[in-house]
Amino acid sequence: MSEPMRLRATLQGDVADVRILMRHPMETGTRKDAKGEIVPVHFIQSVTVNHNGKTVLEAQWSQAISRDPFLGLRVKGAKAGDKISVTWTDNKGDKRTDETTVAAPS
């Protein structure tokens, strides 16, 4: 089971500042383990971010993205309490969706 993402969405005016941390090994397929054997390629291939159910970002990733990746974006026209959900799918077919609500500025 994969680790939940760490999501933060904070309102700045009518823009939500969305920050996403994902726990993923993002194996490049070139790294060798302690025994000297190649660790199979394993990386997040696609990321989708939805704002109240409407897709606002779609990304195709490669193994060039770092381990434990960070993604930041700004969503226009957001209000406090709006739902932001993030889904990633990796090359092994593992999938994870997490959701947060947009917080008013503190």
Next chain:
Amino acid sequence: MKAIKLAMVFAPVVVAVGCASFPDADETRSSAEQMVKEAFPGMPETLTRRAMQDPAQRTCSIVGDAKLSPEQAAQVVQTSQASFKYPASGKLAGDWKAGAKLAADGAGLRIRGGQVEKMKENGGLCVNCHALDPQDVNVGNVGPSLTGYGAQRGSSDAVVKYTYEKIYNAWAYFPCSNMPRLGHNGFLTPEQITHVVAYLVDPQSPVNKK
């Protein structure tokens, strides 16, 4: 007068029962040395004995702002001078190219999982702390810059001998300096030290080029 006497009588009692008193130096030493003995569980004695101090290391473990006394310094200098060993060939300046490799090599004798790293020879560790080749920016500054060492001092027999001895056992010249006693501790062989000497003094060495 009476008050002073009373204070003197009471002072030790206050220290003994005082709730914020720290252990004294002897108590601290015996407590900490016991901790060192137990610091490496499961490790063989051949490795844990590295943590045991020789007399000079003990003298040079100066806590906080304490200072080395002139007598202690003289003692360290004397035993360190007596430690010098020279290569069988008697030649104290070797091959500067071999010395350049040693100077840049920071490995040797490290222990992971109870295993000592396997190396043909230990590195000299020099650039970890000293600037040497002026073209090399990836150098430390814990020790002084040695760029231009030979260009400034020449390569006379006296300079070569001093340089060899300084690397062999730095404490013979600077008691308790940060510099490891690379020859005395057996980290580098006498032959390896002659190569590092050459790297420092040879006019052809990058250390002495602009």
Next chain:
Amino acid sequence: MTRSVYAGLTAAALFCAAVPLSAQNSADALAIGRQMLAEDNPGELWAQRGERLFAEKRGPKGASLERCDLGLGPGKVAGAFAQLPRYFADTDKVQDLESRLMTCMVELQGFKREDIIRNRFGTPDRDSDMEALVSYVGSKSNRMQMDMPLAHAKEREFYKSGEYLFFRRSGPLDFSCATCHTEDGKRVRLQDLPNMMDPKQMQMVVSTGWPAYRGTQASVRTMQHRLYDCNWQMRQADLGFASDTSVALTSYLNGRAKGGVIQLPGVRR
């Protein structure tokens, strides 16, 4: 599609903005990098996992750590890190966070000490529960000040022993901690060395330093690992996890960091 292009452009714009600054000097450029990492620190993922592990019923005894006394009473996590290491009457020992968590995992959950020690440092193939738990507990002292107690005689013994050990030279390189950490502006190669005689630098090391996500190791590491690694570089045998030596050194460092404002986990190279 257009949105993802926009996101890419934003990233490029950020990168360009950093370029003129990097020309000033390397320390400034590094500070910018650190700032960006601190805001979105992967170490937060360890703290999040640690929070879950803390509350989960685990181990042979099927218990959570919610009865674990980290010094402020059973289950009280907030502020505990700020006052560690400290003396614990039940074990009659001075313990740092790692050592105390190990006690709780053994006593409350029934885990084996040897297994905890074997898994003390995470690898790319296996996360360490200890590193996650330390990240969580550390982060629950955020915005508080380091305030290690010295009321108990054993706490003072450990602090003074730690000081002694900090200056104690040994090994084939004659090193002590003090060799590298008692002057300003020193480096081994290009790696900056904090001057631990300066309370401000000491506070940085402790209150925002460890546990930290290490980019080079793709994992959170704790103070126990930092000490283990220094000890390795000094050519000593493997330093025992939660050994008295490691706890005494931590007492000395944490004691000297008094007043440092905690912000954990940190981010390091």
